[in-house]
Amino acid sequence: MLTINLFNGLVYGALLIVMCSGLALIYGLRRVVNFAHGSLYMLGAYLGYSIATQSNFWVALVAAPAIMALFGVLLDRYGFRLLQDRDPLTVVLVTFGLLLVIEDFVQTVWGKSNLSVPTPELLNFTVDLFGTPVPAYRIAVIVVGAAVALGLSLWLRHSNYGLFVRAASTDPTTTAMQGVNTDALSAGVVGLGTALAGLVAAPFLSLSPSMSSDVIIDSFVVVVVGGLGSLAGAFIAAMVLGMVQALGAVYLPDLAMLLPFVLMVAILIWKPAGFAGSRT
Amino acid sequence: MKNQPLSLVTLVALAAGVAVASFVSSGTLLSLLTQAVIYALFASGVGLLLRQNGMVSFGHALFFGSSGYGLGILLQLKLMPAEAAILVTLAGLALAAFVIGLVIVRVPGVAFGMLTLAIGQMAFLTASRSRGLTGGADGMNIDWPSTLFGVAQSQLFKPGNMFLLCWVTLVVVLLALTLLLRSRFGSITEAVRDNEERARFIGIRTLVPRATVYALSGVVTGLAGLLSALNTGFVSPENLHWSLSGVALMMVVVGGPKALWGPALGAIVYFLFKDILGDLANHWMAIFGVALISVIVFSPTGLAGLLGRLFQGRPQRSVPAADAARPVVATGTAH
Numbered sequence: 001m002l003t004i005n006l007f008n009g010l011v012y013g014a015l016l017i018v019m020c021s022g023l024a025l026i027y028g029l030r031r032v033v034n035f036a037h038g039s040l041y042m043l044g045a046y047l048g049y050s051i052a053t054q055s056n057f058w059v060a061l062v063a064a065p066a067i068m069a070l071f072g073v074l075l076d077r078y079g080f081r082l083l084q085d086r087d088p089l090t091v092v093l094v095t096f097g098l099l100l101v102i103e104d105f106v107q108t109v110w111g112k113s114n115l116s117v118p119t120p121e122l123l124n125f126t127v128d129l130f131g132t133p134v135p136a137y138r139i140a141v142i143v144v145g146a147a148v149a150l151g152l153s154l155w156l157r158h159s160n161y162g163l164f165v166r167a168a169s170t171d172p173t174t175t176a177m178q179g180v181n182t183d184a185l186s187a188g189v190v191g192l193g194t195a196l197a198g199l200v201a202a203p204f205l206s207l208s209p210s211m212s213s214d215v216i217i218d219s220f221v222v223v224v225v226g227g228l229g230s231l232a233g234a235f236i237a238a239m240v241l242g243m244v245q246a247l248g249a250v251y252l253p254d255l256a257m258l259l260p261f262v263l264m265v266a267i268l269i270w271k272p273a274g275f276a277g278s279r280t
Numbered sequence: 281m282k283n284q285p286l287s288l289v290t291l292v293a294l295a296a297g298v299a300v301a302s303f304v305s306s307g308t309l310l311s312l313l314t315q316a317v318i319y320a321l322f323a324s325g326v327g328l329l330l331r332q333n334g335m336v337s338f339g340h341a342l343f344f345g346s347s348g349y350g351l352g353i354l355l356q357l358k359l360m361p362a363e364a365a366i367l368v369t370l371a372g373l374a375l376a377a378f379v380i381g382l383v384i385v386r387v388p389g390v391a392f393g394m395l396t397l398a399i400g401q402m403a404f405l406t407a408s409r410s411r412g413l414t415g416g417a418d419g420m421n422i423d424w425p426s427t428l429f430g431v432a433q434s435q436l437f438k439p440g441n442m443f444l445l446c447w448v449t450l451v452v453v454l455l456a457l458t459l460l461l462r463s464r465f466g467s468i469t470e471a472v473r474d475n476e477e478r479a480r481f482i483g484i485r486t487l488v489p490r491a492t493v494y495a496l497s498g499v500v501t502g503l504a505g506l507l508s509a510l511n512t513g514f515v516s517p518e519n520l521h522w523s524l525s526g527v528a529l530m531m532v533v534v535g536g537p538k539a540l541w542g543p544a545l546g547a548i549v550y551f552l553f554k555d556i557l558g559d560l561a562n563h564w565m566a567i568f569g570v571a572l573i574s575v576i577v578f579s580p581t582g583l584a585g586l587l588g589r590l591f592q593g594r595p596q597r598s599v600p601a602a603d604a605a606r607p608v609v610a611t612g613t614a615h
Contacts, residue, residue: 100569264398
């Protein structure tokens with residue numbers, strides 16, 4: 001019992017890692033708190049569903065993130081970048097408007113009923129984990145989460161682009177003055193991250209119009225608790241939240257639900273600059 | 281608007297309400313208008329916070345929902361008559377909002393929004409998970425007594441009367457806020473909003489005024505929650521959900537937070553628009569989303585700003601008394 005709960009916590013944590021990396025990146029680069037991030041994840045999941053039913057899961061795994069990455073680039077180019085000089089609160093509201101548009105689009109195209117993507121054949125077996133059988137697919141989700149975390153960390157730390165992104169997160173103006181253009185790539189990463197999260201979630205969570213609001217608040221919690229300065233913090237927070245959700249749902253349903261928010265409130269009051277370092 | 285005597289505007293508004301209540305016979309239209317007016321009050325609370333404090337709350341449903349729950353619980357426990365329960369709920373809400381405000385208004389910018397979001401979601405989760413008293417996710421019915429403030433329930437629940445009650449409440453609240461914000465309190469909060477540091481330099485204590493504005497905005501929204509509880513006789517966790525706060529915020533932005541009546545206008549436009557769309561209303565989310573984005577990008581002062589420009593032929597701004605005496609041409613070219 002404990003094994004499977006811990007395991008599920010790990011799976012949800014991995015999913016949150018994939019989700020939050022995009023949210024944290026776009027905040028770092030544009031100081032945008034993206035309310036539409038959950039909707040992008042939902043859009044990615046539904047796109048993946050359509051592609052997977054037309055061809056197969058593996059095609060969808062490549063195609064859906066690619067389409068979402070392109071969407072992310074366009075969104076950044078024709079949306080966030082044009083609003084860069086505006087009050088951050090204005091931009092937050094724009095993303096809220098975007099959320100509504102995407103949700104409506106998804107409901108119009110795919111309907112309101114729950115949909116599900118079958119687990120791909122290749123991963124449709126169970127593995128024995130300390131005497132508990134667990135689906136191989138979920139192990140794959142954890143692997144993807146770990147790969148995203150590791151890949152992003154290495155990319156940010158060791159590549160030139162990573163350096164630029166970190167520089168732009170620290171001081172966008174000075175970075176731009178030195179002729180660095182991180183725009184297209186980072187926006188692509190955001191799109192990629194959301195689509196990957198959506199698709200990875202598809203086979204074990206059913207697709208429904210409420211999936212975005214289920215996950216966006218959790219993502220905010222992770223990003224705030226982890227501290228936007230460091231992706232590593234967000235990764236740890238994602239894992240902790242995943243565990244709290246999975247274990248809490250079984251052992252302490254009432255208290256565990258509140259715990260992430262209590263943490264979030266405490267951190268925001270204690271150290272708000274971690275989240276909103278820039279005053280205007 | 282500013283130059284007309286306030287009492288005249290108020291009288292016209294009240295008369296308009298009476299006219300609507302007595303001449304509109306369609307029950308569905310009246311209940312739509314009632315709902316619109318309740319949300320107008322909700323949005324006015326959110327707008328007040330944005331206008332006087334410059335802060336965006338993503339969790340104002342907290343006050344909308346908890347006033348309904350507070351009243352529902354008080355009535356269910358039969359601790360006091362309904363009239364007293366209403367006052368106790370509002371007083372409790374004001375106190376709670378002031379205390380919360382003392383802590384959270386220190387947090388700047390977007391972080392404040394996140395904070396309100398987190399607190400709101402905590403209330404939402406608590407209400408939807410606790411069974412027993414609040415009925416959990418199913419919500420709770422509110423047992424109103426047969427007479428309220430001496431008015432029989434059957435009279436009160438007539439669509440026309442319900443509308444009139446909500447409308448009068450809205451007008452009175454807006455009037456009271458206008459008067460309050462014309463006073464020294466209004467100037468202080470505006471000074472603090474524009475530059476907290478300088479306000480402190482000239483000896484203003486900045487924390488208490490800001491917390492007071494937060495409490496005031498909470499009470500206004502809570503009042504809307506009470507009216508909603510009266511109108512529907514029901515309160516559910518949905519009343520606390522963050523998406524409701526988001527919708528209220530949209531009304532504020534579309535209506536225009538610069539004018540005190542802007543958010544109310546936004547709410548009424550929102551409901552009428554949704555109704556006029558009819559079959560297209562399935563897509564009202566997308567339509568309103570696009571409207572929201574367009575307003576933010578093209579007309580940051582919202583509908584209120586647009587109307588102000590239309591009627592006055594120049595950007596609306598608060599003209600100090602000394603300025604108003606100058607020739608109109610001078611103020612026109614000053615911009």
